[in-house]
Amino acid sequence: METIGKKDPFYWKTSFPYVQGPQGRQIRFSLQCYNIPVGSTVAMSADVEGPVPPIYLAPTVVSTHPAFTIGIVVNVPDNYESNINFELSCNEKPPADSSVTCLAGYFQEPHGESTSAGGPAKLIVVAKVITTN
Amino acid sequence: MSTPDILIRASLTDNGDLPRTGDVSDSPDVIPYQTLVDDPISFFISNYDENVNEHLKASVDNFIYVRGKNLATGLQQGDIYLYYALDSQLDYPLKWTKNTLQSKLGNSYVRVSAQSQGNIVVTEDPFVWNPPVPDEGDTYSLVGIIVAKGTKPNFSNVTDFEKYVEENNNIGWTKVIIDKPTPPPTPGRRWKTTFTYAQGDTARQMNFSLQCKAIPSGSHVSFYSDNNVGPNPAIFLDKTQVSDPNGSYGIASQVPAGYTGNISFEFLYNGTPPEDSSIAFVASYLEGAGNGPKKTIVVISVKTTN
Numbered sequence: 001m002e003t004i005g006k007k008d009p010f011y012w013k014t015s016f017p018y019v020q021g022p023q024g025r026q027i028r029f030s031l032q033c034y035n036i037p038v039g040s041t042v043a044m045s046a047d048v049e050g051p052v053p054p055i056y057l058a059p060t061v062v063s064t065h066p067a068f069t070i071g072i073v074v075n076v077p078d079n080y081e082s083n084i085n086f087e088l089s090c091n092e093k094p095p096a097d098s099s100v101t102c103l104a105g106y107f108q109e110p111h112g113e114s115t116s117a118g119g120p121a122k123l124i125v126v127a128k129v130i131t132t133n
Numbered sequence: 134m135s136t137p138d139i140l141i142r143a144s145l146t147d148n149g150d151l152p153r154t155g156d157v158s159d160s161p162d163v164i165p166y167q168t169l170v171d172d173p174i175s176f177f178i179s180n181y182d183e184n185v186n187e188h189l190k191a192s193v194d195n196f197i198y199v200r201g202k203n204l205a206t207g208l209q210q211g212d213i214y215l216y217y218a219l220d221s222q223l224d225y226p227l228k229w230t231k232n233t234l235q236s237k238l239g240n241s242y243v244r245v246s247a248q249s250q251g252n253i254v255v256t257e258d259p260f261v262w263n264p265p266v267p268d269e270g271d272t273y274s275l276v277g278i279i280v281a282k283g284t285k286p287n288f289s290n291v292t293d294f295e296k297y298v299e300e301n302n303n304i305g306w307t308k309v310i311i312d313k314p315t316p317p318p319t320p321g322r323r324w325k326t327t328f329t330y331a332q333g334d335t336a337r338q339m340n341f342s343l344q345c346k347a348i349p350s351g352s353h354v355s356f357y358s359d360n361n362v363g364p365n366p367a368i369f370l371d372k373t374q375v376s377d378p379n380g381s382y383g384i385a386s387q388v389p390a391g392y393t394g395n396i397s398f399e400f401l402y403n404g405t406p407p408e409d410s411s412i413a414f415v416a417s418y419l420e421g422a423g424n425g426p427k428k429t430i431v432v433i434s435v436k437t438t439n
Contacts, residue, residue, distance in 0.1 A: 009405065012324050013438040096322070131437060132325040 003087060004043045004059045010090040014131045018046070018055075018104065020080040025106050027126065029055055030071030031086055035098035038065050040090040042100060048082035051075060055084060071103075088131070099132040137211035139201040139247060139254060139279050141305035143298060145184060149204050152299040160305030163215070163277035164198040165189050169237075169259065173198055177255045188310045191266040196259040197234065199277040199305065203247030203254070211279040211303075212242040214286050215260040220272045220308065223295075226288035229276075234260040244282055264311045273311060278304040319353055319372055323406065325399035326437045330358065330368075330416060332392040337418045339432070341368055342383025343398055347410035348375050352402035354382055356414060360394030368396060378410075400437070411438040 004011070020027075031042050040062045046055035051074040062068045086102040088094075104127040110119035140149045143157035161184035170176050177185075177200045189195045203209045218229030236243050236258040245254035267273065278286045280303070291297045298306050332339075343354050352375045358368035364386045373382050398414040400406075413436035421427035 011439065014326050014436065015438070016328055016435040017433060128329060129435065130327040132327065133322070 002043075002058055003045055003085070004041050004089045005087075008041075008089040008091050010093050010133075011088065012131060013085055013087040014102070014129060015083045015085045016102075016127070016129045018080075018082055018084045018127055020076045020078060020126075022078050024078040024080075025076055026073060027051075027076045027104055027106050028071055028073050029057075029084075030069055030103050031057060032101040032103060033062055033068040033099075034101070035066045035095050036062050036068060036088065036100060037090060037092075037094055037098075038062055040088060040094065042070065042086065042088055044084065044086045044102060046082040046084050048080070050077050050080050050082070055082070059087075059089075084127075086129075086131075088133075094133045097132060099130050101128060101130045103128050136281055136303050137209040137279055138203065138205035139209050139211055139245070140204050140302050141199065141201045141277060141279060143302075143305065145182065147302070149202075149302050151302060153302065154299070157295060157298045158274065158306050158308045159184065159186075160277070160307045161186065162200045163275050163305035163307040164200070165262075165275060165307060165309050166196045166198060166259070169196055170198070173257050173259065174255045178253045181253055186307060186309075188312050189262070189264050190314065191264050191311050192314050194261050194263050196237070197262060197275055197277075198256050198259050199243070199279075200253055200255045201245070201247075201279055201303075203250055203252045206250045208246065208248055210244065210246045210282050212244050212282050212284070213256055213277060213279045214242050215278075216276045217262055217264070218274050218276060220274050223274060223276075224292060226291050226294070230286075230288055234262050237261050245279070264309075266313050267311050273309050275307045275309055276304065277307075320401045320403040323400045323402045323439070324437055325397050326414070326435060327395055327397040328414075328433075328435050330392075330394055330396045330433065332388045332390060333432075334390050336390040337388060338385060339364075339388045340383060340385050340415075340417050340419075341370075341396075342381045342415050342417075343370070344381045344413045344415055345375060345377070345410075346379055346412075347407045348378050348380075348400070348412060349402060349404065349406060349410075350375055350378055352400065352404075352406070354398070354400055354412060356383075356396060356398035358394035358396045360392070363389045363392045364394075368394065372401065383415075398435075398437075400439075406439040409438060411436050 044057040107121040243256040419427040
């Protein structure tokens with residue numbers, strides 16, 4: 001899988017452990033950019049295979065400012081464990097306090113109702129890691 | 134030899150009349166200055182009607198100029214001496230007369246000559262002082278005095294320094310303000326990573342550390358939690374200068390069961406860090422009873438790589 005690697009003057013990659021626990025779920029993994037300059041590149045990957053599709057966001061150019069979000073929905077098997085990596089690469093040092101948040105979560109529907117029935121689904125955050133510039 | 138009739142003013146309104154009145158501790162003629170002046174004679178004559186005293190900078194060389202005006206009708210010559218003193222010791226000259234400042238050329242006094250009445254003399258060769266960072270509550274003064282050439286000042290009978298200055302117009306007293314040196318700036322933040330820490334059901338003595346890999350010496354690292362209620366001490370490492378590029382910097386803390394907090398760790402560096410250099414925040418504890426070998430159990434490790 002392609003990752004950004006260091007190609008621009010400003011680069012970082014953050015890695016954190018992800019533990020699914022005893023219940024496999026459909027999990028949404030997203031990268032939420034705040035104030036990251038347009039033209040920067042972000043990416044996400046996991047060290048261990050298992051989820052379908054893989055937890056992987058190919059290097060993606062940030063196209064909107066100040067907010068930009070990209071994500072995927074993945075079926076994660078029970079007891080899955082892996083380090084998850086997310087990266088940022090910029091041509092120049094991004095503004096102070098700009099950030100990239102890696103968020104993993106699932107939607108919990110209201111008890112006894114389906115989302116389509118009108119009840120608001122609640123996002124349950126499983127993991128949230130932010131790297132701020 | 135008699136004292137030269139050269140006035141070192143106690144204030145801008147001082148014309149030499151005695152006794153001098155008002156505040157006599159802000160002489161415009163004992164002049165602390167942070168920098169060397171190109172042409173001190175012209176400069177300090179041209180601004181004789183002004184008080185151009187400056188603050189001093191601690192721990193670096195500062196320059197002190199002394200000027201005076203000939204009140205007599207003919208040639209007046211004298212030697213100017215300069216001392217620094219703690220204000221609290223001014224009434225005890227034995228404690229500060231050893232603090233004679235040397236001139237830039239290495240002399241313990243500067244000789245001046247004024248040809249005629251009204252002439253202004255200036256120490257072209259300034260005195261040099263590298264003042265200390267004052268201890269809490271300490272303040273300092275400079276004392277400049279002109280005496281007959283070839284003689285030395287005599288303060289042996291002085292027990293009330295302020296009164297002595299009021300009654301003698303060959304002496305100038307300047308209380309100085311010493312600015313502390315500006316600390317080197319902490320580098321700007323390269324990045325900060327934040328994640329949620331959960332202690333779980335067991336209270337433990339935890340080790341929280343930043344494990345550096347190829348992080349430049351001189352950069353700074355720190356970490357903190359947004360929840361200080363519970364852990365003892367708080368999960369906090371103040372900005373710490375990296376001395377070993379592969380070093381580990383951290384704390385131990387007793388963390389109660391059920392504790393959660395958002396922990397941030399940051400890397401402060403203005404340069405470009407080496408490729409693949411990294412900092413990992415590691416929370417761990419030691420497992421094992423008694424004196425037997427203990428095993429490090431890592432609870433969480435979050436790493437940001439440059």
